[in-house]
Amino acid sequence: MSELCKISFPGTDYPPLNLQPHQNLSEHLTIQNSPVLFGCRTGICGTCLIEASGDIPPPQPDEQEMLDTLAPNNPHARLACQLELTTNVEIRKIES
Numbered sequence: 001m002s003e004l005c006k007i008s009f010p011g012t013d014y015p016p017l018n019l020q021p022h023q024n025l026s027e028h029l030t031i032q033n034s035p036v037l038f039g040c041r042t043g044i045c046g047t048c049l050i051e052a053s054g055d056i057p058p059p060q061p062d063e064q065e066m067l068d069t070l071a072p073n074n075p076h077a078r079l080a081c082q083l084e085l086t087t088n089v090e091i092r093k094i095e096s
Contacts, residue, residue: 006088009035019085026081035093041081046070048080054089 004018007025012035019028026041026048039047043063049070056078059067063082071077071094080091 005085007085008088008090010090010092021085021087023085024081025083025085029080034091036080036091037093038081043079043082046079049094050078050080050083051076051092051094052078052080052083052089053092055087056089057084057086 003021005021005023006016006018007029008016014034017028017033019025025036026038029036029038031037036050037047039045041048043066046066046069051074053076058064059078059082063079066079067074067077074094077094083089
C-alpha cells in the first residue's frame, strides 16, 4: 500500500484529509470538508486558486498560463483542480 498524502488547510477549522497519491483534488474537496471552491474543474475558470506548500510537481503549461493571469506575482499559486498529489500539501485559499 502506498503512503497517503495529507492535505491540510492551515488557518481554518477544516480537518486534514488523507488521499491516495495522484488523486484529483477536485474530486475529493467539497464545501463540507474544504475552504476551496470549484467551478469548471478543468483549469479554465480560476475559482479553485490556492497557495500550495509542499514538494509538488510544477504546473503544466496550460495551468501556468492561467496562473500568470490570476496570480502573476505568487510563485506558490496553483489551481487545486490541476494539482497532482505526490506528497503532503498545505492549501490556503487565495482571496480575490
